[in-house]
Amino acid sequence: MRASAEACATSTDLAPDAVLVERIAALGDRVALAELDARHGMTLYAIAYTLLLNPDAADVTVAATLRAAWRRAASFNAREQTVGRWLAGLTREAARDQLRRAVMPTSVPFARVPAREPPGHRAWTSRRLAWVAAALVLPLILLT
Secondary structure, eight states, X not given: OHHHHHHXXXXXXXXXXXXXXXXXXXXXXXXXXXXXXXXXXXXXXXXXXXXXXXXHHHHHHHHHHHHHHHHHGGGOOTTTOOHHHHHHHHHHHXXXXXXXXXXXXSOOOGGGSOSSOOTTHHHHHHHHHHHHHHHHHHHHHHHO
């Protein structure tokens, strides 16, 4: 009896990534999610940092990736791809969302919009749009 318990503990500790995702989907196993984070967290951070060039945004992206993995674990198909590739895709998606949020604010209060454009406003706006377009080109190339 004791030998089988030790064998079970050993097989659980060394579970393949796909089994961890199955445990997350079937049981809502937080330990399995923590194990995936321990195994893949640094790689996910490296992907996020490469795309965002911001350590805080990369941390937020990895957290969003793990939340997405938690929510989408049931849709993972081990026959189509590896867990690492699946998590990397979720990380790229979360990084894209971060970039969209950084570039496009969700709302602009009407009280802050001036009635008349200040002098030089059009030049400033066109420079800002050129900077935003240039900032978007590199990450979009990397994300595709």
